[in-house]
Amino acid sequence: MFSRVSHPRSDGTGGVRRRSWWTGWRPHRIAVSVTAAMTTAAAVLTGFAAPAQAATAITINGGSGGRALDGIGAVSGGGGNSRLLIDYPEPQRSDILDYLFKPGYGAAMQLLKVEIGGDTNSTSGAEPSHEHTRGSVNCNRGYEWWLMEQAKARNANIALAGLAWGAPGWIGNGNFWSNDSIDYLVAWLDCAGTHGLTINYLGGWNEKGYNATWYKNLRSALNSHGYGNVKIVASDDFGWGAADESLRDPAFANAVQVFGSHYVCGYRSAQNNCPSSNNAISTGKSLWASENGSDDYNAGAQALARGINRDYIDGKMTGYINWPVLAAITPNIPWATTGVAVAQQPWSGNYSIGKSAWVMGQTTQFTAPGWRYLDSSSGYLGGNRNNGSYVSLKSTNNSDYSTIIETMDAGGAQTLDFTVTGGLSTGTVHVWSTNVRSNNSADFFVRGNDVTPNGGRFSLTVQPGYVYSITTTSGQGKGTAVSPPQGNLQLPYSDNFDGYATGREAKYLMDQQGSFEIAGCAAGRTGQCVRQMSDQTPIYWTSGHAEPFTLLGDLTWRNYTVSSDVLLEKPGYVQLIGRGNTYNHQGPQNMNGYYFRVTDGGAWSILSNNTSGNWRTLASGNTSALGTGRWHTLALTLNGSSLTAAVDGTTVGRATDSTWVAGQIGYGTGQGVTAQFDNLSITPGDGSGNPNPTGEIRSAASNRCLDVNGASQSDGAVVQIWDCNGGANQQWSAGTNNQLTVYGNKCLDVASTASGSRARIMSCTGGSNQQWRLNADGTIVGVGSGLCLDVNGQGTANGSAVQIWTCNGGSNQQWVRG
Structure with a gap:
């Protein structure tokens, strides 16, 4: 007989009052029903019809073979994306760090990879080198040492990795694949020691291929300088060519301990299919998806949920590294909302923790490096990728286990019948979940009622669009720190x-x-x-x-x-x-x-x-x-x-x-x-911070004007961005009752309060759908919807549609009046 647990969906009210996008999260427990024997009651409780298909049977077998987890984490660098975090005031700085690294609090990262700065732009900025000129080493430059120290202070077991994107020009007279760069990396490891940091992994040159001789020389240099325990990762590029080379070159194979490839599921993809290669698997080395993501901290959560599971199921990858850790950069800098959090305003202390942090936490808070995947207890629900995936891992104590389930593409509820065997604990199972389809923070990282297996058997009804973690471990938790509101950096x-x-x-x-x-x-x-x-x-x-x-x-x-x-x-x-x-x-x-x-x-x-x-x-x-x-x-x-x-x-x-x-x-x-x-x-200067009452409203992302299409004055004419031309259809006034008017008598309006509702003009009625707050951070927020005026798809071209959308800090939601 099975014990069955059901996960109910939200009550429709969201459980708590809706919060603005920058606030922290409240804990919110889900109600779960457990009985010794139930048939369709679990599905009924959730508000879904009972699944038409037969229940999926999953055996969690502690005797199953599998590879050891190396860690789930992210990149700081490539580059400059963590820059403003160190400038945050307390307690917000510590709050953000806790959400990123503290066990039992948020993303709980197990692996942190940092850029070895090279004085050159590597995507969102340039990070300083520890050796600008030959022989002149300064071990205190930049903020990556500080970030590693802070991560280590919160999680002593976090693994640290280093990788160069660019480098000072003196290295090899411009040739990275030289002995100069090897000496340079050894000096960086020496610097880490002065900060009390042990680097676990070291790479070569990001996304620039590989030089087998150079890696062999690097291994020799590391060994001779006392860094024999530092594992080399090759080649942090696209594909598994380095693994192929290792099968041809035993000396190269001996030099490298990890083969890492980027965007194994496809660049910025849905991460549905994530293979490695037969050659890579046959090397017996650890395989990593050593850079993934490049997605918005909220919108990328579904892909992240798939990829963490499917990298192992499809390609036996035991390391997953998201790019980047967070976006601690201002909105004009490229990739301003990628990572698992956004921290753009150290002067106000404002930050936002994304859905991706909670999706990551659904794995990291329930496992640890060294835990082993259970191959026969991992796969696709019902053998169908569209139903979702699951992976099971057992603890180093050979008793505790966790199974992480994602149902991103499922069309309905599914019942899973579990049998626990192979020496694993048949004791109480704890259930946590995140509703990735929800935009309500109360639905993220929610603890349900415990399950008591009966003879090692229990059932779980899972809903579509969720990540679930079922575990015999404890210590998980959801951070409660809350961000202050946004605010401008004031002049002078x-x-x-x-x-x-x-x-x-x-x-x-x-x-x-x-x-x-x-x-x-x-x-x-x-x-x-x-x-x-x-x-x-x-x-x-x-x-x-x-x-x-x-x-x-x-x-x-x-x-x-x-x-x-x-x-x-x-x-x-x-x-x-x-x-x-x-x-x-x-x-x-x-x-x-x-x-x-x-x-x-x-x-x-x-x-x-x-x-x-x-x-x-x-x-x-x-x-x-x-x-x-x-x-x-x-x-x-x-x-x-x-x-x-x-x-x-x-x-x-x-x-x-x-x-x-x-x-x-x-x-x-x-x-x-x-x-x-x-x-x-x-x-x-004159008028600074006091825009003209009538004038243009420009998109900060494109510098194009908020424009009524075709200079129409008809009700329902849609609004777009267009080259500023001084036309009457681009002259907006902040009128009474929070209205934005054009032509003197037409109001900026939306037909509904739903995300994606197109902006238009209508005769002024005084309704909340025509009221707007012009905020100090450059956002224009609908009073009725609480959503930001937004250029669709982050468009910058003439004619790009203007709509309302969930506020996310993007430059396509920043407007300048004047």
């Missing part, structure tokens, strides 16, 4: 950089290319300055080769003056950036924004650039030479369409341009130009 803002240790990064400064870090000021100036450290062309990872630049600030900053002292250490140029916004990560020099550039010889220019790399010179001329080794003060004032540039307090040029309305400030230099910056000041 200043920093003299004197409060930082040498080698660190200034607060909120986000390197996009090169390395801007704290150093002692030059030319007789006391205190600390920001110095651009990269003195030659790096070994790039991206295809787009930008010159060094770094960004800081709020995307809603509109009219302001950015001023800074600068010193060129060698001939070349320095520049201030204003209204910096969206950029193309494959060509990071292609960013929307204005630039005030001055050379050592005194040639100056005011420039505009966009994501397509269309540089325009708005004004240029000559002033007194800056020279090298001397301090000067540069300033760029942006007030509406008026741009003014000054050197040492004297205006050198003016330009008129209205292309870019708002954005961040930044520092920049020419390639290989070392320079220093001090006394940063950003002061508000």
